[in-house]
Amino acid sequence: MKMLVDFQWKLGMAVSSDSCRSLKYPYVAVLLKVADHSGQVKNKSFEMTIPQFQNFYRQFKEIAAVIETV
Amino acid sequence: MAGELEGSKALSGLLSGLAQEAFHGHQGITEELLRSQLYPEVSLEEFRPFLAKMRGILKSIASADMDFNQLEAFLTAQTKKQGGITSDQAAVISKFWKSHKTKIRESLMNQSRWDSGLRGLSWRVDGKSQSRHSPQIHTPVAIMELEIGKSGQVLSLQMKMKAQQQKDMNLNFCVWNLMKSRSINS
Numbered sequence: 001m002k003m004l005v006d007f008q009w010k011l012g013m014a015v016s017s018d019s020c021r022s023l024k025y026p027y028v029a030v031l032l033k034v035a036d037h038s039g040q041v042k043n044k045s046f047e048m049t050i051p052q053f054q055n056f057y058r059q060f061k062e063i064a065a066v067i068e069t070v
Numbered sequence: 071m072a073g074e075l076e077g078s079k080a081l082s083g084l085l086s087g088l089a090q091e092a093f094h095g096h097q098g099i100t101e102e103l104l105r106s107q108l109y110p111e112v113s114l115e116e117f118r119p120f121l122a123k124m125r126g127i128l129k130s131i132a133s134a135d136m137d138f139n140q141l142e143a144f145l146t147a148q149t150k151k152q153g154g155i156t157s158d159q160a161a162v163i164s165k166f167w168k169s170h171k172t173k174i175r176e177s178l179m180n181q182s183r184w185d186s187g188l189r190g191l192s193w194r195v196d197g198k199s200q201s202r203h204s205p206q207i208h209t210p211v212a213i214m215e216l217e218i219g220k221s222g223q224v225l226s227l228q229m230k231m232k233a234q235q236q237k238d239m240n241l242n243f244c245v246w247n248l249m250k251s252r253s254i255n256s
Contacts, residue, residue, distance in 0.1 A: 001213070007239055020178040022135040029185060046218045047185045056191060063193055063212045064236045070197045070210040 005041055006033040028053040075120050078162045080108040085166045088125050093132065093177040124163075127155070131167055132174050141167055190217035212236055 008031040014023045032044045048056060087104050090096035105117045112120075127148060136144060145160040155163070193214040 004235060007235075014179075014182055017178075017182040019133075019181045020135065020175075021133040023179065023182060024135070025179045025182070027183070030188075044216075044218060045185055046188050046216075047183055048188050049179075052188055056188065059191055059193065060236070060239060063195060063214075064240050066195045067210050067212060067236055070195055 002034040002036050004032060005035050026050055075109065075112060075116070078158060081124070081159060081162045082166060083108050084121070084124060085128060085163065088128050089170060089174055092125065092129060093174045095177070123155070127163060131163075132178065135175060136167070138168070186218045188216060189219060191215070
């Protein structure tokens with residue numbers, strides 16, 4: 001199982017694209033650095049819409065709350 | 071012949087077909103398919119410029135993500151143009167955009183997203199543990215499984231996170247939340 005080494009995030013606003021001149025779409029981009037058992041670190045990145053990120057955040061808050069009680 | 075291009079029901083179907091092809095990535099919706107299904111009495115030579123005109127109008131509306139005021143102004147201008155559209159056709163286009171706008175916008179947003187999305191998230195917390203080889207009690211650990219990938223590809227990533235990392239991330243999220251409420255709502 002991989003270990004989380006670092007977590008980086010970026011809040012972006014896609015303004016325009018070749019398929020849509022007026023996008024106005026906010027998103028959160030996340031970069032995870034994970035290490036396998038040999039110590040080799042790899043990057044995994046993904047994007048979330050704002051509602052997805054809010055759910056992601058809610059889950060993390062739940063985890064934090066549970067970890068405190070264990 | 072021109073009268074046959076003015077039917078509302080056929081135009082509604084045409085716009086659906088155009089949207090499927092242009093925004094929702096549906097392959098195989100050719101001009102011949104649209105003509106034979108929706109305007110069988112019209113020749114291909116006459117149908118082609120009509121299709122191009124409707125496609126152009128739909129793309130302009132979607133590209134600008136027009137609100138209803140902008141849409142009305144735009145369609146009114148199209149009815150006044152030489153070789154433009156009739157007011158009946160404008161009404162059909164207006165009705166189509168109002169009911170399909172959200173879905174089309176979602177497809178356009180997906181087309182503009184090039185990185186993988188988060189498809190799923192599940193987690194568990196493992197409590198204190200000890201092993202035969204390690205007398206030390208391990209601290210609680212959160213294990214997360216993220217499904218990351220575009221449609222058709224899924225990468226399962228299990229990660230162990232220690233309690234302190236959890237707290238650091240929580241702090242990061244609080245900062246984010248603060249930034250969001252200032253930038254998006256302004």
